[in-house]
Amino acid sequence: MAGENLKVTISEDGLRAYISAPEGVTVLEQEAVREALQAAGVVWGIKEEVVASFAAGPRPEPLLVAEGEPPQPGVDERLEIFFEEEIPPGRAGEGEERVDFRETSTIVSVESGTLLAVKHPPQPGQPGRSVTGEVLPPPPPVLLELQAGKGVELKEGGTRVVAAGSGRPWYRKAGNTYIFYVDPLLVHQGDVNIKSGNIRFKGDLKILGNVCEAMEVEATGAVEITGLVTRAAVVSGRKMHVHRGVIGSRLRAGTGFPGALKLSFMFRDIRSGLDLLRAALEQVKQRQGKSPARLDFGRVLMALMDTRFKHLRPLVKNTLREIAAVRAMVPEEVARCGRSLNCLVGLNPLTVKNFDQVVRDVEAAVALLQEAAENPADVVLPSAMNSTIQSSGSVFVTRQGCVNTTISAGRDVVIRGSFKGGEIFCDGSAEVEELGSALGAPPVVRVGASGVIRVKRAFPGSVVQVGQRRQVLAQETGSIKVLLNKEGELDIIPGK
Numbered sequence: 001m002a003g004e005n006l007k008v009t010i011s012e013d014g015l016r017a018y019i020s021a022p023e024g025v026t027v028l029e030q031e032a033v034r035e036a037l038q039a040a041g042v043v044w045g046i047k048e049e050v051v052a053s054f055a056a057g058p059r060p061e062p063l064l065v066a067e068g069e070p071p072q073p074g075v076d077e078r079l080e081i082f083f084e085e086e087i088p089p090g091r092a093g094e095g096e097e098r099v100d101f102r103e104t105s106t107i108v109s110v111e112s113g114t115l116l117a118v119k120h121p122p123q124p125g126q127p128g129r130s131v132t133g134e135v136l137p138p139p140p141p142v143l144l145e146l147q148a149g150k151g152v153e154l155k156e157g158g159t160r161v162v163a164a165g166s167g168r169p170w171y172r173k174a175g176n177t178y179i180f181y182v183d184p185l186l187v188h189q190g191d192v193n194i195k196s197g198n199i200r201f202k203g204d205l206k207i208l209g210n211v212c213e214a215m216e217v218e219a220t221g222a223v224e225i226t227g228l229v230t231r232a233a234v235v236s237g238r239k240m241h242v243h244r245g246v247i248g249s250r251l252r253a254g255t256g257f258p259g260a261l262k263l264s265f266m267f268r269d270i271r272s273g274l275d276l277l278r279a280a281l282e283q284v285k286q287r288q289g290k291s292p293a294r295l296d297f298g299r300v301l302m303a304l305m306d307t308r309f310k311h312l313r314p315l316v317k318n319t320l321r322e323i324a325a326v327r328a329m330v331p332e333e334v335a336r337c338g339r340s341l342n343c344l345v346g347l348n349p350l351t352v353k354n355f356d357q358v359v360r361d362v363e364a365a366v367a368l369l370q371e372a373a374e375n376p377a378d379v380v381l382p383s384a385m386n387s388t389i390q391s392s393g394s395v396f397v398t399r400q401g402c403v404n405t406t407i408s409a410g411r412d413v414v415i416r417g418s419f420k421g422g423e424i425f426c427d428g429s430a431e432v433e434e435l436g437s438a439l440g441a442p443p444v445v446r447v448g449a450s451g452v453i454r455v456k457r458a459f460p461g462s463v464v465q466v467g468q469r470r471q472v473l474a475q476e477t478g479s480i481k482v483l484l485n486k487e488g489e490l491d492i493i494p495g496k
Contacts, residue, residue, distance in 0.1 A: 006033065008040035009062060014130030017042045017066035021058035028055040033065075041132045042066045066131040074125035076142035079178060081117045083108055083169045107186065109202035110163050111220070116180055117161040117171075119146055144176050151182030166220055167203035184221065191227070192217055205236075211249075223253075239393070242381040245400070246389070254377030254392025255368055257329040257408050259322055261427060264369035266319045267337070271362050273312040278359070280304050298350035305344070316341050329390060329408045329425070337365040376410055383417070394428065401434070404441070419443050426451065436462035442472075453482035466490060 005025070009018045019036065021028065033051050037043075046066045054063055085108060110116070125138025146161060148154045149172075153164045163169060167184040184203045191209035192199055198216040199205065205219040210227035211234060217223065223236035224243075231248040234240065240253040284300055305312050323330060323338040330338075340361040343354050376393030383400035384407075394411040401417025412428035420437045423444040424430050429452040430445050436459030445453050449467030458477045463470060466483055469490035481493045 006036035006058075007062075008036055008042060008065075010040065010042065010131060013070075014132060014134065014136065015068040015070055015128070016064060017045075017131045018062035019054060019065045020060050020062045021054075023060055025058040028058050030055040037065065044068055044129050044131050044133045046131075068130045068136070069128045071128035071136045071138040072126035073139050074141045075123035077122045077144045078120040079117055079144055079146075080120060081171070082115055083110060085170050106197075107199060107201055108169065109167060109186070109200075110169050110182065111166050111202050112163055114163040114169075115160060116152065116163055116169050116182075117146070117178070119144055119159045121159075142176060144178065147177060147179040149179050149181035151184060152180045165203070168201070186219075192232075204238075210244075236377060238375065238377045240377065240379045240381075240391075242379075245383040246381055246385070246387045248386045250388045250390075251379060251381075252390040253379045254375065254410070255331045255333075255372040257326055257331070257390060257392070257410065259326050259427070260369055260372055260392065260410055263319065263322055263334065264366070264373060266315065266322065267362055267366045267369065269315055270312070270319060270341070271359075271366055273309060273315065274359050274362060277301070277304060277309055277312065280308060297352050297355070301350050301355065313345055316344050320345070326408075326425075331368065333361075333364050333368045337361040372410065378411075379409075395426075419445075429453065431455075433457070435459065436473075446470075449484060451483075453480075455480050455482075464490075464492070 005022050007020045010016070017037065017040070019033065030051055033055050037046060044066065045068045047064070050063060050065045054065065122141035122143065124141070127138055128136035130136055146154060146158055148161070151163065151165045151167055153162055154160065155162055161180045163182045165182055165184050167182040168186055169180070169182050171178050171180045186201050186203060186205050188196070188199060188205065188207045188209070190196070191212055192207055192215045193212040200218045202220045204221035204223075205217070206224045207217070208226050211217055211225055211229045211232040213231040215232045217232070218235045220237040222238040222240070223234060224241045225234070226243045228244045229242055229246045229249045229251070233250045234252070236253045238254065240251060242251070281300065281304070320338055320341060323334060327335070340354070340358045343350055343358065372392040377391060378393040378396065379389055379391040380396045380398065382398050384397065384402045384405045386403065387405045389395055389405065389407045391408070392410040395407050395409045395413045397415045397417065399417055401415055402419050402422060404421040406422050407413055407424045407426070409426040409428065411426065413424050413426045413430045415432040418434035418437065419432045421441045421443055423446070425446050427448045430447050431454045432445065434457045435445065435455045436443050438459060442461035442463060444463040444465065446465040447453055451466060453464050453466065455477070456479050458473050458480060460473055460475050462473045464473065464482045465471070469484060469488070471482070471490055471492065477494065479495055483491055485491045
């Protein structure tokens with residue numbers, strides 16, 4: 001029987017073909033079935049076993065006789081984001097036996113240059129084929145668009161998102177477009193307390209409230225606090241401004257301290273000496289054809305410092321004395337460098353490992369002090385009581401003054417009001433309206449050799465020091481100016 005009465009149906013997507021026979025047909029030639037399929041345009045994916053089975057037993061119900069190959073979709077563009085918009089509460093304490101409930105802040109921040117996100121390229125799909133032999137193209141992969149908002153830049157053809165500054169990273173999604181931002185300023189509404197947790201932020205920080213007892217605030221940029229700071233610690237990388245006073249707290253702006261400029265020069269001289277010393281060690285190694293590990297490294301090093309680098313050991317000793325003089329005020333990088341340098345002047349054996357550590361620590365200290373010198377950070381506050389204030393720039397106390405407070409500044413100190421008890425150390429000049437009191441411990445004001453101390457009123461017992469020259473005021477004075485004269489002696493000039 002001919003196959004012209006056979007019915008062939010093709011699915012809408014072209015991937016399946018069905019065949020059926022009229023009622024009453026009991027047997028067919030396989031060739032007739034093939035002719036019917038060909039007449040319908042079915043040339044791909046024909047199931048020969050189905051053709052044979054259908055020819056032997058035709059049926060009116062549609063039977064799947066050919067099946068095409070569907071196209072295989074590719075891989076869409078994929079975005080990998082390397083930050084969370086906030087840290088889930090409790091993350092910091094996971095896996096620890098004891099949890100510090102002050103470390104519960106969920107704020108995320110990044111530094112300039114941080115990689116925020118990467119867009120991974122798409123992968124093309126594989127084409128398919130319909131039962132009629134047509135090529136079926138794969139669906140196009142979904143493409144993503146990245147845009148740079150404020151504080152962000154795109155690199156490598158727009159596939160990498162990098163922070164252009166420090167701050168809080170976030171993004172906005174609109175369809176397949178992602179817009180990234182880094183906000184340089186974080187505004188914290190309310191107090192910093194046990195509920196908010198300690199705040200640590202890479203960027204500028206403004207707190208609209210108080211910093212409460214036992215809390216810590218750290219920011220790499222400027223810090224502004226509209227309320228009080230009470231028995232807390234606040235650290236800023238740049239200017240710090242407290243609007244309502246400081247009680248029993250520790251404040252530090254920048255990484256400066258008295259003597260930082262001098263130490264910066266000394267560390268740089270040490271670094272130059274270490275570079276030359278390392279080059280000399282390399283020459284010794286080449287002459288003897290040995291690796292540093294096989295040399296008697298410590299003996300060779302000490303011999304070089306006793307002959308070709310005689311200046312290095314006295315320089316290190318002087319540097320260690322400078323560090324010791326302000327030990328309580330130096331940042332950890334400087335203190336660590338001091339501990340490393342001890343191996344060059346002490347009795348401990350010198351090895352390649354600890355010599356390399358000295359070089360690394362000196363480099364870190366030089367970088368830190370250079371940054372502090374280039375970006376001095378001032379502190380501005382109305383008053384302070386029983387506190388410690390450290391600034392790489394100047395300290396300005398604008399109203400009531402200070403009681404039992406230690407101030408160290410890389411530049412000037414200006415006190416509007418009284419300074420009772422405590423100490424002032426600064427590399428610049430100091431200006432105090434009222435120094436000391438009739439009761440309590442006498443205060444100390446110490447400035448660098450080129451600095452000037454100006455006081456409008458001073459009580460007996462107050463100590464003034466310029467460079468290494470110090471004077472205890474024996475009686476109450478009016479306005480005075482204290483400085484070193486041309487002979488290096490201390491001059492106290494009234495009425496200035």
